[in-house]
Amino acid sequence: MTPPPPYPQAHGLLRDQIVVITAAAGAGIGGATARRALEEGAKVLISDAHERRLNATLAELEKEFGADRVAALPCDVTSEEQVRALYALAVERYGRIDVAVNNAGLGGTSDLVDMEDDAWDRVLDITLNGTMRCTRAALRIMREQGSGKIVNNASVIGWRAQKGQSHYAAAKAGVMALTRCAALEAAEYGVRINAVSPSLAMHPHLVKVTSQELLDDLTSREAFGRYAEPWEVANVIVFLASDYSSYMTGEVLSVSSQHP
Secondary structure, three states: OOOOOOOOOOOOOOOOOEEEEOOOOOOOHHHHHHHHHHHOOOEEEEEEOOHHHHHHHHHHHHHHHOOOOEEEEEOOOOOHHHHHHHHHHHHHHHOOOOEEEEOOOOOOOOOHHHOOHHHHHHHHHHHHHHHHHHHHHHHHHHHHHOOEEEEEEOOHHHOOOOOOOHHHHHHHHHHHHHHHHHHHHHHHHOEEEEEEEEOOEOOHHHHHHOOHHHHHHHHHOOOOOOOEOHHHHHHHHHHHHOHHHOOOOOOEEEEOOOOO
8 A cells, every 4th residue: 555645835826816615624625625725825715514613624724824814604505595605705805716616515325226316316406506506606706707716526436336326426427517518618707617536535524424344445446555635635626726727627637546
């Protein structure tokens, strides 16, 4: 098993950028992205549906980076009203939005034959419809600005098959298609839209909802013989949000060796 690399040094890739991130509470990809964006010089508005965890994350980041560089607002991405309020707060507080990272998603394991409509609908509403709502809200603001970057969180499961994941796979494949189509529409406004497609990024919530047997099996499929650290996915999100990816739009980058 190859050990993870050292944590990266900052290079000011997002200096003075205004970044909005959904599902950013806790130790997952969203939280790691908020930290990496702050380290790269951004001002960040974080959101999450879990208000207690969001407040704890805010307090931690404020202590490290200063209250003038980070703010928070609870947001359930299934609510159009709350999504609009999130992006409106960014404009009210900072005057613009440079980057929107749409990270919110919901998984679960259930064979299709036993799946209830409610389970299907909830995964699709959070993972796909929520990404659509956030992309749309950010794009309406960025269109008026004539600039901006949107990064969506997809998954390699949108490409590959896995038992018990038909709802999540369908949602993530939809996020990929949404990214590609919206990118073509947004190009005329000077806005870029891309997505990351992680395979296995380990964090405490994943451990709670996934069996050790499945985690071991998924880990064994990885080229490095290990899972990704959330900050390794966040690094790619930062790249897509930065000027280093200025000619990229409509792309889905696999953060793994799992592209088909």
